[in-house]
Amino acid sequence: MQGILQIQFMLQLLLAELIYLFPAEKRSYFLLRFPAAVAVCLLAAYMFLFNNTSQLYHFFRYMILFTVSTVSFGFCFKLPLTALISSCTAGYATQHIAFHLLRIITNNGSFSLPEKPYILYLAKGLVPYLIIYLVFFLTIGLYSARHECLRKVDMRFNALSIAIVFLCIGLSRVAGYYRDMNAITLAYYAIAVCAMALVVQLILSKTVELQYENNTIHLLWKEDRRQYELSKKTIDTINIKYHDLKHILKDLNLPKEEADAIKGAVRVYGSRLHTGNEALDVLLTENTLRLSEDGILLTYTGNGEDFCFMSTMDVYTLFGNAINNAVEAVRQLSDPEKKVIEIVTERHGNLVNVRVSNMFEGDVHFEDGIPVSTKKNEAGFHGFGMKSMKLVAEKYGGSLSCAADGDIFDLSVYLMQTPA
Numbered sequence: 001m002q003g004i005l006q007i008q009f010m011l012q013l014l015l016a017e018l019i020y021l022f023p024a025e026k027r028s029y030f031l032l033r034f035p036a037a038v039a040v041c042l043l044a045a046y047m048f049l050f051n052n053t054s055q056l057y058h059f060f061r062y063m064i065l066f067t068v069s070t071v072s073f074g075f076c077f078k079l080p081l082t083a084l085i086s087s088c089t090a091g092y093a094t095q096h097i098a099f100h101l102l103r104i105i106t107n108n109g110s111f112s113l114p115e116k117p118y119i120l121y122l123a124k125g126l127v128p129y130l131i132i133y134l135v136f137f138l139t140i141g142l143y144s145a146r147h148e149c150l151r152k153v154d155m156r157f158n159a160l161s162i163a164i165v166f167l168c169i170g171l172s173r174v175a176g177y178y179r180d181m182n183a184i185t186l187a188y189y190a191i192a193v194c195a196m197a198l199v200v201q202l203i204l205s206k207t208v209e210l211q212y213e214n215n216t217i218h219l220l221w222k223e224d225r226r227q228y229e230l231s232k233k234t235i236d237t238i239n240i241k242y243h244d245l246k247h248i249l250k251d252l253n254l255p256k257e258e259a260d261a262i263k264g265a266v267r268v269y270g271s272r273l274h275t276g277n278e279a280l281d282v283l284l285t286e287n288t289l290r291l292s293e294d295g296i297l298l299t300y301t302g303n304g305e306d307f308c309f310m311s312t313m314d315v316y317t318l319f320g321n322a323i324n325n326a327v328e329a330v331r332q333l334s335d336p337e338k339k340v341i342e343i344v345t346e347r348h349g350n351l352v353n354v355r356v357s358n359m360f361e362g363d364v365h366f367e368d369g370i371p372v373s374t375k376k377n378e379a380g381f382h383g384f385g386m387k388s389m390k391l392v393a394e395k396y397g398g399s400l401s402c403a404a405d406g407d408i409f410d411l412s413v414y415l416m417q418t419p420a
Contacts, residue, residue, distance in 0.1 A: 010045035012129050013069055014038060016098070017091030019137045023145040024077040024087070037072035044068040066092055089162050090144075090201055093194040098132040100187035144202060164197040275304030279315040287323055295336050296327065302345030306352050309417040310396065318354070318392045319343070321385035322411055326358040329409060333361055354413040364404040371402055389413060 027033060048061045070088040077084070105128075275281055284300055291298050307315050326341045333339055338359045346353050365372045370386045389411075390400045397416035402409070 006045040006048065007042055008126065010041050010065060010069070011126060012098070013065070013092060013095050014041060014073075015126075015129065015133055016095040016136075017069060017073060017088045019094060019133060019141040020087040020090045020144060021073055021077055021079075022141070024079050024083070027076060027078050030076060033076045037076050041065075041069050041072050085162070086201055090140075090198055093164075093197040094133070094136050094140075095129075096194045097191050098129050098136075100190045101132060102128050103187045140198065140202065164193055164200065167193065275300065275302070277304030277307050277315060279312045280304040280307065280319060283316055283319050283323070287327075291327065291341075294331065294339075296330055296339045296341065298323070298341045298343070300343045300345075302343070303347070304345075306345060306347045307415075310415070314392050314395065318389055318413065321389050322354070322356045322413075325385055325411070326356055326409075329360040330358050333359060350417045352415045352417065354411075354415070356411040358409055359407050360404070360409050361407065364409065366402065366404075369401060371404075 045065055048064060066088070070084060073088060074081075074084050079087070275284065280300075281304065284298070288298050310318075322343070323341065330339045330341060340358070342355075342357045344355045344357075346355075370390070386400070386402075393400045393413050393415060397418065398414040400414075401412050403412075404410075
């Protein structure tokens with residue numbers, strides 16, 4: 001019977017951990033690794049039987065079994081160590097909550113399990129857990145998978161969660177030593193403590209994610225500054241070379257038709273846009289040259305002087321990210337006539353509106369009013385462009401909104417100029 005109870009516990013633990021591990025990337029030969037890992041866990045559970053009455057022994061036995069399950073699943077899933085520990089700790093807390101919930105129900109006489117045959121006892125011992133696990137999977141499991149809550153964690157949060165769970169286990173062992181303690185009261189306490197461990201991981205992980213996003217956005221802003229300075233220098237150089245080339249063509253005395261053809265070919269490189277804002281001039285000129293080669297038309301209507309209250313880098317970051325997102329969409333279009341990006345800016349008193357429109361193909365999914373990046377699995381900083389623009393808008397007391405109507409995508413940014 002002791003062996004059945006130990007195997008039953010390990011199966012309960014493994015199933016609980018899978019609630020949070022299921023979206024993780026599987027290692028190669030997963031179908032071979034997974035049964036082997038489960039077998040190792042069951043063997044370890046059978047080896048550490050209830051053959052010692054010491055509560056300290058039982059405490060370390062649970063710690064060892066938890067460690068074995070964590071290492072075994074690390075053999076199956078490709079996860080950073082912090083994410084693996086986070087997921088398995090959440091699974092242990094879930095198993096402990098389920099155990100004490102069923103303990104409350106059992107003590108109230110709601111149901112009882114026959115001890116024989118052993119296989120039936122093992123099965124019936126798992127079915128109530130599966131019902132509770134299904135509730136956890138449909139709520140916390142899917143939420144954490146969608147938001148990657150247990151993948152973006154700090155080791156300090158893991159340490160705190162582990163400490164909370166094993167504190168709960170330790171108190172349970174103390175209760176086993178003092179057999180006259182109220183078991184139902186302890187069960188409620190254990191559920192509350194393990195629930196707090198889950199909250200620590202799910203809620204505080206959001207703080208780590210925000211810190212990561214903030215650091216990434218600031219890194220991108222530094223890259224924007226470097227790119228702006230490089231682009232400005234490049235455009236200035238191109239303009240100088242263009243004017244030098246015009247004078248050279250005059251001195252060559254080429255036939256008119258040949259000279260006109262050469263002038264037409266290089267004229268585009270001397271057409272620097274002048275909107276009234278240097279950062280906007282550099283950005284529009286650079287992208288006009290770059291996109292013309294891809295058959296993409298970029299148009300701007302407005303007055304760059306409307307953005308005089310913004311810093312150079314904020315203007316470059318705002319418009320640069322907007323253009324990059326639009327370019328990514330129109331490049332996918334099959335109809336060359338639709339490869340157009342329109343930028344319109346207007347001022348109404350102290351309020352300045354920026355609208356960027358382009359056509360697109362496929363579906364756009366929004367989350368918190370912002371399009372969800374379709375390149376999360378690719379290397380790079382995909383998805384941070386919108387967040388960066390939103391921060392710039394909020395910096396100037398404004399807001400950012402997006403809308404997809406048919407095959408037209410509109411980005412609107414509102415900025416407020418604070419009266420001097």
